[in-house]
Amino acid sequence: MRKFEIATDSTCDLYAREIKEKELFFLPLTFTLTDKNGNVTEYKDEFQSDAEYTEYYEKLHSGLLSRTSMNNPAIHEEFFMNMAKAGVKEAIHFTISYGLCRTVDVAREAVAEVQKTYPDFHCLCIESNTTTLGQGMLVNIAVDMRDKGKTLQETFDYIESVKHNIQHFIVVDDLKSLVRGGRLSAAAGAVGSVLQVKPVIVFNKEGKLESYKKSTGLKHTIGLIAREFANYSLNKDYPLIYIGHTGKVDSAELLQKQLKELYNIDAPIRMIGPVIASHLGYGTVAYAFLSNEERPI
Numbered sequence: 001m002r003k004f005e006i007a008t009d010s011t012c013d014l015y016a017r018e019i020k021e022k023e024l025f026f027l028p029l030t031f032t033l034t035d036k037n038g039n040v041t042e043y044k045d046e047f048q049s050d051a052e053y054t055e056y057y058e059k060l061h062s063g064l065l066s067r068t069s070m071n072n073p074a075i076h077e078e079f080f081m082n083m084a085k086a087g088v089k090e091a092i093h094f095t096i097s098y099g100l101c102r103t104v105d106v107a108r109e110a111v112a113e114v115q116k117t118y119p120d121f122h123c124l125c126i127e128s129n130t131t132t133l134g135q136g137m138l139v140n141i142a143v144d145m146r147d148k149g150k151t152l153q154e155t156f157d158y159i160e161s162v163k164h165n166i167q168h169f170i171v172v173d174d175l176k177s178l179v180r181g182g183r184l185s186a187a188a189g190a191v192g193s194v195l196q197v198k199p200v201i202v203f204n205k206e207g208k209l210e211s212y213k214k215s216t217g218l219k220h221t222i223g224l225i226a227r228e229f230a231n232y233s234l235n236k237d238y239p240l241i242y243i244g245h246t247g248k249v250d251s252a253e254l255l256q257k258q259l260k261e262l263y264n265i266d267a268p269i270r271m272i273g274p275v276i277a278s279h280l281g282y283g284t285v286a287y288a289f290l291s292n293e294e295r296p297i
Helices: 016-021 050-062 073-085 103-117 132-147 152-165 176-180 186-193 218-231 249-263 274-280
Strands: 005-009 025-027 030-034 040-044 065-069 090-095 122-127 166-171 197-203 209-216 241-245 269-271 285-290
Touching (some): 005 132, 030 274, 090 103, 090 132, 122 152, 132 166, 132 241, 152 166, 166 218, 197 218, 209 218, 218 249, 241 249, 249 269
Parallel strands (some): 005 025, 090 122, 241 269
Antiparallel strands (some): 030 040, 166 197, 197 209, 241 285
């Protein structure tokens, strides 16, 4: 019998089949798409097939505006209440980096409300200091520790000890989405307005997105971020590395090829979900990995 359960919101970007296989409690966020006539349609971030990701990327590419909003306290409270009603006593819940959104505060407040009715419901909410590929890594680590019989506190403490060691290198095709969503300052985003310049974005120690370097041309920039790996070593316990994209599979495959040629690393390619893709925009390619070293900036 396992000692605790695992919950996460959809910013972890795990696929529906993985959510089921890992027996996770899953809280989808919502996003809206606005067409060129101003018509707004709301969706839940719970795609069931690869085709749904591809269709979403095509809509982004066609010019549809994608926006997100944080789940409100009532939605979080209902989510945790259902966990408590299901008999969950011990749990860990993953949210997006506090540097991007204060979701973890809302989650903790909701847990406190649920405890008024179910005082034996104990859930530790952890802000991942990352999102998408990195947050998914942390969830997968928690699953492994849960299945190996580790306690809730042991798992929480380990996640806290390594979350600042998740490195990210992100090439955004167009920084307008990040600036519009408030995830990157207008000043930092201005570099992307130069013709053919491809900015490299990273997560800093505070879990905020920061412009790191700039390069000319997509192919050259992908080579640049691949070579950044030479400054790090993979975590000895969980040598995890993932590639992600928002529609340009060929860019992800080029990065995968370069990591293989340079370091003999086999990095799986994953699709980034609509909530995070709303801010990154179409054409982003990135990779994330858990290193032995902390973030340098």
